[in-house]
Amino acid sequence: xxxxxxxxxxxxxxxxxxxxxxxxxxxxxxxxxxxxxxxxxxxxxxxxxxxxxxxxxxxxxxxxxxxxxxxxxxxxxxxxxxxxxxxxxxxxxxxxxxxxxxxxxxxxxxxxxxxxxxxxxxxxxxxxxxxxxxxxxxxxxxxxxxxxxxxxxxxxxxxxxxxxxxxxxxxxxxxxxxxxxxxxxxxxxxxxxxxxxxxxxxxxxxxxxxxxxxxxxxxxxxxxxxxxxxxxxxxxxxxxxxxxxxxxxxxxxxxxxxxxxxxxxxxxxxxxxxxxxxxxxxxxxxxxxxxxxxxxxxxxxxxxxxxxxxxxxxxxxxxxxxxxxxxxxxxxxxxxxxxxxxxxxxxxxxxxxxxxxxxxxxxxxxxxxxxxxxxxxxxxxxxxxxxxxxxxxxxxxxxxxxxxxxxxxxxxxxxxxxxxxxxxxxxxxxxxxxxxxxxxxxxxxxxxxxxxxxxxxxxxxxxxxxxxxxxxxxxxxxxxxxxxxxxxxxxxxxxxxxxxxxxxxxxxxxxxxxxxxxxxxxxxxxxxxxxxxxxxxxxxxxxxxxxxxxxxxxxxxxxxxxxxxxxxxxxxx
Amino acid sequence: xxxxxxxxxxxxxxxxxxxxxxxxxxxxxxxxxxxxxxxxxxxxxxxxxxxxxxxxxxxxxxxxxxxxxxxxxxxxxxxxxxxxxxxxxxxxxxxxxxxxxxxxxxxxxxxxxxxxxxxxxxxxxxxxxxxxxxxxxxxxxxxxxxxxxxxxxxxxxxxxxxxxxxxxxxxxxx
Numbered sequence: 001x002x003x004x005x006x007x008x009x010x011x012x013x014x015x016x017x018x019x020x021x022x023x024x025x026x027x028x029x030x031x032x033x034x035x036x037x038x039x040x041x042x043x044x045x046x047x048x049x050x051x052x053x054x055x056x057x058x059x060x061x062x063x064x065x066x067x068x069x070x071x072x073x074x075x076x077x078x079x080x081x082x083x084x085x086x087x088x089x090x091x092x093x094x095x096x097x098x099x100x101x102x103x104x105x106x107x108x109x110x111x112x113x114x115x116x117x118x119x120x121x122x123x124x125x126x127x128x129x130x131x132x133x134x135x136x137x138x139x140x141x142x143x144x145x146x147x148x149x150x151x152x153x154x155x156x157x158x159x160x161x162x163x164x165x166x167x168x169x170x171x172x173x174x175x176x177x178x179x180x181x182x183x184x185x186x187x188x189x190x191x192x193x194x195x196x197x198x199x200x201x202x203x204x205x206x207x208x209x210x211x212x213x214x215x216x217x218x219x220x221x222x223x224x225x226x227x228x229x230x231x232x233x234x235x236x237x238x239x240x241x242x243x244x245x246x247x248x249x250x251x252x253x254x255x256x257x258x259x260x261x262x263x264x265x266x267x268x269x270x271x272x273x274x275x276x277x278x279x280x281x282x283x284x285x286x287x288x289x290x291x292x293x294x295x296x297x298x299x300x301x302x303x304x305x306x307x308x309x310x311x312x313x314x315x316x317x318x319x320x321x322x323x324x325x326x327x328x329x330x331x332x333x334x335x336x337x338x339x340x341x342x343x344x345x346x347x348x349x350x351x352x353x354x355x356x357x358x359x360x361x362x363x364x365x366x367x368x369x370x371x372x373x374x375x376x377x378x379x380x381x382x383x384x385x386x387x388x389x390x391x392x393x394x395x396x397x398x399x400x401x402x403x404x405x406x407x408x409x410x411x412x413x414x415x416x417x418x419x420x421x422x423x424x425x426x427x428x429x430x431x432x433x434x435x436x437x438x439x440x441x442x443x444x445x446x447x448x449x450x451x452x453x454x455x456x457x458x459x460x461x462x463x464x465x466x467x468x469x470x471x472x473x474x475x476x477x478x479x480x481x482x483x484x485x486x487x488x489x490x491x492x493x494x495x496x497x498x499x500x501x502x503x504x505x506x507x508x509x510x511x512x513x514x515x516x517x518x519x520x521x522x523x524x525x526x527x528x529x530x531x532x533x534x535x536x537x538x539x540x541x542x543x544x545x546x547x548x549x550x551x552x553x554x555x556x557x558x559x560x561x562x563x564x565x566x567x568x569x570x571x572x573x
Numbered sequence: 574x575x576x577x578x579x580x581x582x583x584x585x586x587x588x589x590x591x592x593x594x595x596x597x598x599x600x601x602x603x604x605x606x607x608x609x610x611x612x613x614x615x616x617x618x619x620x621x622x623x624x625x626x627x628x629x630x631x632x633x634x635x636x637x638x639x640x641x642x643x644x645x646x647x648x649x650x651x652x653x654x655x656x657x658x659x660x661x662x663x664x665x666x667x668x669x670x671x672x673x674x675x676x677x678x679x680x681x682x683x684x685x686x687x688x689x690x691x692x693x694x695x696x697x698x699x700x701x702x703x704x705x706x707x708x709x710x711x712x713x714x715x716x717x718x719x720x721x722x723x724x725x726x727x728x729x730x731x732x733x734x735x736x737x738x739x740x741x742x743x744x745x746x747x
Contacts, residue, residue: 369652
């Protein structure tokens with residue numbers, strides 16, 4: 001059966017048949033790097049396929065689709081993490097492969113082409129990573145890409161054209177994503193695949209460089225070498241999977257937001273360039289372009305300058321020393337960059353804030369979905385988020401219990417409910433109410449009704465509370481309250497629609513959304529506080545009608561809210 | 574012979590390790606790709622949806638097509654507002670009775686229109702015809718038009734949106 005199939009395939013040209021592939025000098029763990037790299041490419045292809053099945057390359061949807069993959073799709077975090085960290089592993093293993101090749105002198109004639117194709121692959125893999133990092137369209141990927149494209153744009157003469165071509169026009173947007181997406185999942189895989197095929201085919205044809213003075217007896221590749229490859233792959237995979245699980249995939253920052261500053265850092269394998277730019281100061285753009293060219297030039301030149309046939313270590317020390325120097329420089333700069341960041345306390349604080357924003361965005365995306373208007377708007381999906389953000393920006397300093405500059409009544413949970421009204425009527429000049437206002441120091445301030453009989457007080461509170469339209473009204477009390485109001489309150493206040501009191505605010509609809517909208521729009525109107533009694537500015541010019549209405553809705557919500565309800569709301573951005 | 578045994582062992586070990594490593598990636602891959610098939614990835618509202626004032630529909634008038642709009646639909650990562658789910662043909666058959674027929678053709682899901690000259694419903698895709706009551710007249714459709722539950726609450730017509738399987742005689746929710 002097995003033979004029949006083998007014959008069938010061989011006769012139809014599928015397999016060559018004949019002698020099995022051999023390896024000069026026998027199997028060795030020294031030869032596993034190529035196999036590990038091939039396996040990493042397979043992982044990138046498989047996990048990339050899975051990611052592509054969930055990813056939407058559009059400026060409004062990209063972050064949301066990645067957040068969905070990371071936080072909601074079953075095992076999405078695992079495949080995403082594997083894809084990301086396997087790319088890092090590829091860079092590490094490729095680096096080891098390069099160092100080993102240099103040590104063995106395997107770049108020498110006739111293997112120069114294999115070496116150069118390998119260098120080309122290294123560059124392509126780094127470019128591959130750059131095109132992938134931006135796709136998540138979070139703060140980290142977005143800003144890192146802006147810096148990278150900015151460096152490319154500093155190229156003399158053609159820089160501007162490169163930038164426009166890369167991002168697809170004048171600014172970052174949908175075309176930026178579709179372009180980098182196309183590069184990442186179609187063009188670069190095709191190019192890397194072709195170059196890898198050339199690299200491997202040539203390397204196989206020329207055979208492994210013999211190790212030391214080992215006898216060059218050819219031994220079959222399968223299974224001796226294959227087992228060593230499998231063991232190396234399994235070891236690498238164990239480390240990789242443990243790391244992916246420990247990190248729960250890979251981080252996802254808050255949605256890309258051009259208005260929000262972010263401490264952009266490149267992927268770790270570009271950290272040395274990042275540090276170098278920092279050190280170079282004003283020459284940063286020159287250095288960022290020149291240094292990679294120098295490193296690349298040195299690697300390409302190696303087989304050309306070290307042409308002696310000897311592969312003995314001692315006799316190649318100047319070349320290897322130069323290479324080691326470059327690698328040490330890269331390693332040292334990388335380390336310096338990470339250490340510098342670790343020591344920066346301000347950076348740590350900013351990173352903590354950024355992380356909190358990221359977690360909030362992801363929680364809201366999970367709970368509420370992302371609005372079609374774009375991922376940044378996910379922050380507005382928490383209840384009354386717009387109103388609370390406006391409140392924090394425009395109202396808090398005068399109305400928040402914690403504020404040092406408070407000028408008006410405290411506004412918080414329970415604002416305008418029965419006990420709030422009761423407390424107000426009993427002592428309008430109390431600390432919680434007009435206590436911090438200028439009004440309190442004038443004769444115009446409402447006097448305390450603490451001396452009123454409790455039953456009357458309760459009834460008038462019920463009456464005023466009833467203006468809010470609340471459904472839980474005690475009608476008997478309200479009726480009695482309207483009698484009390486006529487005697488005790490109507491000299492100053494009025495209760496009819498559109499009517500101001502003789503010397504105090506009209507109370508019609510107090511506590512309704514319409515009332516709050518009107519009050520916020522112009523507290524100094526005769527209907528409300530009157531021109532001279534309010535320090536509160538009018539907001540009808542300052543805030544849009546939808547913002548004012550949102551605030552009004554929020555105030556209505558506060559009436560029935562407890563501090564626990566307020567604390568349970570997601571924080572606003 | 575010892576070498577044969579050794580080689581066999583190496584082959585088995587290689588396949589075992591390779592298989593294990595492959596499974597570590599293939600398992601999660603298949604899980605991730607298959608999982609959405611068993612989930613509600615696009616939510617449909619189960620609550621009745623408002624179609625406007627009930628009094629606009631009068632006895633004796635021609636059926637009126639009304640868009641059925643969901644206030645909110647979650648589609649995987651997106652939450653969209655005011656999403657048109659489809660349309661319904663509304664007719665008041667008696668002062669106290671309003672009938673709603675889904676505009677989705679039970680044949681293959683095209684959108685059914687009203688043929689005013691013939692006084693009956695016509696699906697433009699394959700010429701299925703239905704009576705004003707939604708009964709099947711002629712054409713390839715296996716069943717009559719699908720009636721949707723409606724009720725009048727506080728003077729507003731409320732419709733519960735249901736999407737039925739097409740291309741079969743039995744009326745089953747999709």
